[in-house]
Amino acid sequence: MESEEYTKHYIVTALFKLMHAYEYEKIKVTDIAQKAGVGRATFYRYFKGKEDVITYYFEHRTREFVFGQRIYPRCKEDYVKVVSDVFGVFEANKEPFQLLKRAHLSDLYLNFLNKNFSEMFAEEHPDKNPYLPYLYAGMLYNVSMQWLENDCKEDIQTLAALIVDAIY
């Protein structure tokens, strides 16, 4: 008898393996269970459905997405640094983000950016327009996602320059 965590792990990795070969929508619960070597009922005992598997995976590694030091940008160089940092973490987790996107769960990342930028701005400039962090988060999020669509082929400096030039 396996531990519950092991069973979950088998299921998660099975889905990821399948997602390398097949389109997310085409993958059926039966396929995942078979690949994981468990019964379909077992799958449903641990997960509500396919999407729940992805959510589970990301909830267990959200910490890795936190970008290094939360410096508040005071000059153009700081802006470049923060923006490059965000893109850097994104690129380092390219594959998980591709899975997120395919599962229509990318907004979890946007929520994450919103939360972090809001806190950053609130600490430093409580007086500033409260929508400003969302403005930054939104453009970083969307550019990141389109960058991902292009398989992150442009280098980070180019993207960072685009962002910073546009807002500075």
Next chain:
Amino acid sequence: MESEEYTKHYIVTALFKLMHAYEYEKIKVTDIAQKAGVGRATFYRYFKGKEDVITYYFEHRTREFVFGQRIYPRCKEDYVKVVSDVFGVFEANKEPFQLLKRAHLSDLYLNFLNKNFSEMFAEEHPDKNPYLPYLYAGMLYNVSMQWLENDCKEDIQTLAALIVDAIY
């Protein structure tokens, strides 16, 4: 025999009516077809599924408002105009957007903005950085969504000024 456009319209409005009363996930294609007064097969003749109906809505109901004039911003006043326009349409369609958000389908609106901004920039400035339209779309999208969270209580001029000041 109804025109095809009418039939599509019945289906779209039927879905939106149902979304007032029921959770998006609980609404079945059969329900939509019944509410629209058409057969289920007719639904599938025009739409690939529920989500496709929402996409259609944004393609055909919002396009004329947002990009009817299709001015490409050349000065600060143009920027204010375009941005105010986007927020204006958003506010005018506040209720549908709230439904979208509840259904976790807001990214369809982001897709819509991306598509339109890309086309606008491509026509006017084929040489510009191709990520620029996504930068604008992303920040407008995210600020709009947070604005919606606040029940659109701030007035459009304030928001438009924030955006334009940030990028100009």
Next chain:
DNA sequence: TATTCTATGATACACTTGTCTCGCGGGAAA
């Protein structure tokens, strides 16, 4: 008026989803 055209509803079908039982079998406790 007669004929063609076509959007439609009805219906059947294969497949997937999500829920629910039931009995097996291996590990832990007695």
Next chain:
DNA sequence: TTTCCCGCGAGACAAGTGTATCATAGAATA
């Protein structure tokens, strides 16, 4: 060793999805 526990696979089941076929009503055309 024996008994109990419980995660698990197997499979049944209702409901929803998406596709395909077919006959029909009614508008357009001749």
